[in-house]
Each structure stands twice: as structure tokens, then as C-alpha cells.
Amino acid sequence: MSAVPAPEPARPRRRAGVSVGALAAELGAAPPPSLTDLEATVSGVTLDSRGVEAGDLWCALPGANAHGADYVEQAVSRGAVLALTDDAGAEACARAGLPALVVENPRRETATAAAVVYGRPAQHLRTIGVTGTNGKTSVTTMVHRTLLALGRPSGMVGTSGTEYRDATGTDHAIATVRTTPEAPELHGILARMLEDDVEACSMEISSHALVLHRADEVVADVACFTNLSQDHLDFHPTMEDYFAAKALLFTPEHSRRGVVCVDDEWGRRLAHRAQVPVTTYATLPGIEADHVAREILPDDYGSVFTVVGKQGAPAQRRLRAALPGRHYVANTLAAVLLLEAIGVSGPEVDAALGTAGTVPGRMEPVALAPVRGVVDYSHTPDALEKALTTLRSVPGTRRVICVMGAGGDRDRTKRPLMGEVAARLADVVIITDDNPRTEDPAAIRAAVRSGIPDATNAEVHEVDGRGSAIELAASLADVGDTILVSGKGAETGQDIGGIVHPFDDRLRLRDALAARPGPGDPQADGGH
Template sequence: MSAAPTDAPTPEPARPRHPLGVSVGELADALGAARPTPAPSAAGSQPTAESQPTAESPSADVRLTGVTLDSRSAQPGDLWAALPGATAHGAQFAAQAASFGAVLALTDEAGRERCEAAGLPALVVEDPRAATATAAALVLGRPAERLATVGVTGTNGKTSITTAITRTLQALGVSAGVIGTSGTAYRDPRGTDHAVATVRTTPEAPELHGILARMVEDEVAVASMEVSSHALVLHRADEVVFDIACFTNLTQDHLDFHGTMEAYYEAKRLLFTPEHSRRGVICVDDEWGRRLAREATVPVTTYATLPGVEADHRAIDIRPSGYGSDVTVQGPDGERTLHAALPGRHYVANTLAAELMLAAIGHSGPEVVRALGESGIVPGRMELVAESPVRGVVDYSHTEDALEQALTTLRAVPGTRRVLVVMGAGGDRDRTKRPHMGAVAARLADVVIVTDDNPRTEDPADIRAEVLAGIPGDTNAQVYEVDGRGAAIELAASLADVSDTILVAGKGAETGQQIGGIVHPFDDRLRLRDALAAAATEDGRVDADDTDEGR
């Protein structure tokens, strides 16, 4: 059973302490851009105290020591990337970037005038977003080339695999770090833990290369990273050629961004090209994976967990073992046994992927397998927060497929009576998946409590209605709609009885809930644990195994 969240290291900046830097001239030449000319005064006349530009035009020899996309985060010596947006151009914040110390802007022709009017000279390129990644890599000394890099993409499984790889390496005494949905953390060779505050699954390119540069400074050997489809399309992961990349699966999600499943697939496929990786590990349990194995332009190894699917490595026997599973794998060199720390076929797949990726970067053998099997629970991924008399599980499942996997797994746990699920859907995200998630919940759970996830700027009631629309009128499940996630969890705890299982799905290890532009403190794990404890005290539920009989 998991413990309550513990204190984490104080977050450090996503910048190296001692940046290597690059000259303005070198960067301009690398980007194929004209070297900047002095920025004129606002009226084109001699500058006065009032009209003096905030930043002098740098000479070609001036060294740039940082890159940022956020004008508020600019520091002296920075290159500031002024990118075009959906509704406005970043160049409108040029004066602010200059006031914080930026010495040069990277922008397109549309942003040049605003930057120069603010006294900030500009490098002008056709695609400043793509150029930002190149600039970040150059300014920060190409850190991705100075440690081993592991990248995982797919709708589900990214966090579990990257975390398992990192924990396994750390258990073996290898300095390693992880970058992903749960944040950025690493352990240096002296055993000191570090954390870097990040927001996105895959950070923007300046942050990403800054984190990698900081890891290099701290002598980290391996960086494991989640690579989102957004990151691949938006050039966040450019200038990182992963030593090994993994594809887990592809199910409906993010269609608000990609539009179609085909476009979503094409985004994922980018990772398996020489520009982004050297080798690949691909799960061929679904047709998207089988297609990718054919279309990848780097060498690939395949794996599968479903019966009848041909692959280089196949899970041929899966057996329950504690809260997890033991699995026999058939590979080119014969059979071997792995242990998955979490239940379900999807976690067998994640464990097999982690083992293959570790082997690809030189870590294999019995000690690696043992450490992988003991790598522990990933926060918010099928995390067991209570075992008896009611089992309480928190999972990040926020797609139709992930929810189906989680519910199917929990129904199969020996001794389970009923499964109750608390679920919803995120606001300002793919709306088309909402009814499908409701349908899955009603098909596989005995009690469905539809509530709020992260509504963000949407009306929570509208989101709940779209989830409920997918639940058929003749469902056998008991269905409740509850306004407020905390109240929904408390209702589930009050309805559950001995040997029931409650799944709180959607937010995993998140410690806040986004409502109307405000992040409110909220942790599903703590709320579920407390609700179960309160319900047990109120109605006197006691598991027979927990009595003091015979003492």
C-alpha cells in the first residue's frame, strides 16, 4: 500500500548553473539568419533618455547564455523567442523581455518590427518555433549528446515506463532522471535528489535542454523522458536524438489538437525517424503499433502481450503475484521471467518495455530484472491507498482505453465483490471521448459516480452531461451524478462494503484541481484514504482478517 506523499526536494531552475553559451554570430550562422543590426530609436532620431532602447544591439561576439520563451523569465544574456500564437504574437512582450535582460530576440518577419521598436534586436527566421529548439541546444552546449536518453511515446504507459526505468537504474547505483507528467526529478552520483518544476508532459525546448544541461552538470548518466504528440508536432523535443525510443499504444485522445487519429499517429511516428531516435521498441498489441513497426525508419524491436500476436518478445504466460503479476516472456534467446509490480496486462506490457529499453542502453541481466520487479508503485498509477475492508485505488486513467484497462484489471482481482468508479473528464480537452468513457464505466463498474475532473474553463455540469450521455438507459450499473469531486469520493466510500473496490480515475497523483483558472489543492489519494477511514469509523465496517480474535 502506498504511503502519503512525502516532502520532495526544493525545485531548481531549468537552467544550468554554468551555461556554455554561444556567440550571436555563431547562432545566426547556424540558423541561416542575417546577423542583427542595431535597433533604431522609436522615432528614427537620435535616442534620448526617454527613447533609449532598453537593449543595445549585440555584436556578433556577444555570448548568449540562455534561451527563454517567457518574457517574464528572461535573464541577462538571454535569447528570447517571440513566437506567433493563435490569437496574438509573442513580440508584443518584447519590451518586457528586454527589461529583464534579454539581449536578442528570435522571431519571424511579423515579429521583427515590434521587437526592434522595443529596442530588442532580432534574428529573423521562417519558423521560429523550430529554430528555438536548435538555438536552445546550441546555447546550452548540446546536452542531449552528453548523456544517454530514453524516450517513450503513446497514449498510455509513458509515466509508468519512464519511472520504472529511472527507479531501476537508481537501485543499481546509476545516476538517472525522469522528465514527464509527474514532473522532473533526478539523482546524482552522490545520491542527492534534485527536482525541477515543470508543467507540461514534455517541456518546451528551452526548458528541456536546460534540464538536460543541468543533469549533465550533475553527472547524470541517463535521462528517461515522456515524449508527447504535442511535443513532436511543436518541435519541443527537437535536437534530442534518443538512444532508444518506445511506442506503447494509440487510443483516442487529444483529437482537440490533432483532429483525426491518422494525424495523431503521424505525430507519434515522427519519434521513429533518424532525426529523433537511433532505435525503437514498439508494442504491436494494436494495429497502430503493427503499422509503426512497418513504417519506422530506424531499427526496431517489437513486443506483445496478447495471445496470437507475433513479436520479437511475447508475454506467453501471465500469473497473479501479490498485487502485481509474474510473466513468462518468449524472446529470441528463449524464455525468461519478469515481475510486474502492478496488476493488469497493460502493466505487464509496461514492464516488458522497460526491460527492453534498459537492455538497449546496456543494462541487462538478473540484477536488472530483480531491480525492475522491485521498482515499486508509480504515484497515481493503479496506486493502492487502502486494502481492507474496502480496496481503494487511484489511477490516472483519463481515456476510454485506460479506463477500460483499469476496470477490467480490478474486476479480475481475486475476492473482489463490486467495483465502484468515480470518474469524469477534463475540460478544454478532447470532448469526443467523454461519452465513450461514460459507456465504458457503465459496462465494467457496478456503481458509476460521474463527477468533475479538471473542468478548467468549461462549465463542470456540461462536462458531466457529456459523460452521462454515453451511458445507456438500460445499464445494470447504479449511476450517480455528483457536483464536486470531494463529495463524489465520499459518496463512493459510503456506498462501498467489505470486499468492494473503489477506483478514483482521471487525476492520478495530481495535487491540484483546475477550476475556472484557479488551481485548488486536491489529492485523490488523500481524499480517498480519508473518506474510507471516515466511512469505516461511521458504520463499523471491519474486515475479519483485521480483528483481534484469539489475542
């Protein structure tokens, strides 16, 4: 396995920048009266006063608890030459002697500023934007890895991080913390990819990013909608608001065309509501779409299926999903259609996708026998149901043991729903801690457990400590059983009380299964 490259900055190396006067004109803002040299160059953009570099435009935005302008002294000390802010922040900037462009909505204009300063890089790359409650990481990773397998320089931005391979075959990583980075980071990343001759970039576009203007000034060549189910109701007031946020991606401001899964009612609504041309796909019986997956059959740990056109048109192709389950059939079909939309198609693409379409932390097997161990990011009721249903259907499966929980400081209404799903579909449920963040872990576990009916047929345990829960699952497992550790996927840390501790479900599960007594061990049959 090749070494993971050291993280690089979310900025291009070469930055010509733009003059203050030209930037003010692009934003429709009055030039700062305190700045006499309108030809002064702005060469970078950031929101974080701690990340300011000499020559930067610093965007001082209003926040929920404080105003960015409260940190103007730090921005000035680090070399900011200009601020972008609102009336509330302008006074603090003036006191600190930092010229400012004052606009009504600085968060929205931040994206425009970043695009202008970095030379509008999104216009020079082939871009794919993927949204949906589940499947964003899977689809973007499948597209990215398939392009790499074909020898094409490609980049990916999303939950699992930001990475790209340049035209020389060198791999790069950029540290990002959000599914969709803030606009200055996003445009800086795209500019860095562009200067390294990357051809295409696949991006996860979250509903938060669409509402908060993080993805503004990126018009994707093609956008994809995977599905919608309950999540993020701590941010969106209702499911209708959540849907409306996702639908923004399918407007001319954000994409040129769309690929939409119509397996659920939300997708069917979106296909009619989209303001750009849309191609539809489906995997469920009785659903009409432009492309439909049929004859889905198991193939080792994956599936093979046939893609047919509308109204029973002749088979177009036989494809392979590298991971099990109908939802990965859907993800594979989405990836094929997205690649076609950017001009990448042919038998070699189908073959590459069938082997390259695996995703770290998504139905990832860490052991296959005598006990199958699987780690999956499923952190919503719908995703957990799909994961458990899929694993139960894998030939030779005896029992399914599910280690699960729910994240703190996030949508609380889904917690009992996830408990209900786990108890309905797993034989053994071990409720434990996910990322409790600032909440009491015991209270989160209790909320999850409250959704499990008293008359459940499942064996239910509650375990304080995720490592202990995984060890319990391994000790309870017998030959032919499958353990699913859900919720965190490929994450390598666990947030407890605001401190991120090293923790990787894959390593913990692998170690726990390796330590499990073998058939010849006296402990295996209770000792002597």
C-alpha cells in the same frame, strides 16, 4: 519518506553560452544589423518574457491569439540581449531596440538555438523517449526508479514532473507544467542533469511536442511506443494525424532505434513504418513479436510472467510487474527492453524492476482492506477499460465502484465513450468533476452520462464536487469492494475556472475510507 526537494531552475548553473555570430551561423540567419559586437555572448534561452534573465536569447513566437513580440518591452527590461523571431515580430523588436535573428519558423529554430546555447547536452546523456496514448509515465518512471535502485544517477521528464538524482545521491526537482517541456526548458534541464553527472534521462515525448518542435535536437538513444487510442482530437484533426505525429519519434531526427508494442494495430503499422531499427514486444495471444509475455499469473498486487522469443523460442526470463493488469505487464516488458538498449541488463535489473516498478497515481493502492481503494490516471476510454478490467480480475473482488469524469477544454468526443466504459465494467458509477478548467462542470458530467444506456445494470450517480463523490463511494462500499478513483492520478490540484485548487485523490480517498464506519460501528448496519 524523504522530503521533496525544492524546485530548481530549468537551466544549468554554469553557462558558457555562445556568441551571437556563432548562433546566427547555426540558425542560418543574418546577424542583426543593429548589433556591432557579434562576439557578444548569449548564455540562456527562454520563450517567456517573464522568465528572461540577463544575457538571454528571447524567442518571440507567433501564437494563436497574440504574438510573443507583443511583450518585448518586458523582455528587454529583464536583460534579454537578443531575440529570435519572424518577420511579424522583428518590427516590434526593432522599435524596442532589441537586436533580432529573423527566421521563417522561429518555433522550430528555438530548439536548435537552445541546444546550441546549452552545449547540445542530449548528445552526452543516454536518452530514452517514450510516446503513446497511455503508459508514457509508467514506463519512464519504471526505468528511472529501476536505475535509482541500481545506484545509477538518473533523470525523468514527464507528466508527473521532472526529477533526477545526481552522482552524489542528492535528489533534485524541476518545476515543469507540460508532459514534454518547451525546447528551452528541455535542453536547459538536460544540461543541468549533465553537469550533475546524471547517466541517463527517460522522457515522455507527447504528440504535441513532436508537432510543435519541443523535442527537436534530441535524438533518443532508444524510443518506445506503448499504444494508441482516442485522445487529443481537440488538437489532432483525426486519429491518422495523431498516429502520424507519434510516428515522428521513430525517424532519424528523433531516435536511433525503437521498441514498439504491437498489441494494437497502430503499433503493428508503426513497426513497418518506422525509419529506425525496431524491436517489437507483445502481451496478447496470437500476436507475433520479438519478445512476447506468456504465462501471466497474479502475484499479490502485481503479476509474474515469462518472456519468450519469436516462434516459441526457449524462455528468456521470468519477470515481475509490480502493478496488476496486462497493460503493466506490457509496461514492465517495455522498461526491460529500454534498459537493455542503453546497456543496462542482468538479473539484478529484473529484480530491481519487480520491486521498483511502481508509479505514483498509476493503479496506486491507498488501502487494501476491508475495502480496496485505488487511484489511477486513466483519462481515456481505453485506459479506463484496462483499469476496470484489471481490478475486477483481482482475486477476492466483490464489487467495483468507479469515481470518474472528464477534463474540460479537451477532447469532447471521448466523454460519452468513457461513460459507456464505466457503466459496462463497474457495478457502481459515480460521475463527477475532473479538471473542468473553463467549461461548465455540469455540462461535462452530462456529456459523460449521455454515453450510459438506459438499460445499464450499473448503479449510476452524478455528484457535483469531486470530494463529495469520493466520500459517496466510500459510504457505498462494503467489505471486499474495490473503489477506483480515475482521471487525475498523482495530480495535487484541480483546475476549476482557471484556478488550481489543492486536491489529491489519494489523500481524499484515504481519508474517506478511514472515516468509513467499521464492522462494529452501529452506523454500519443502519443504527439502532
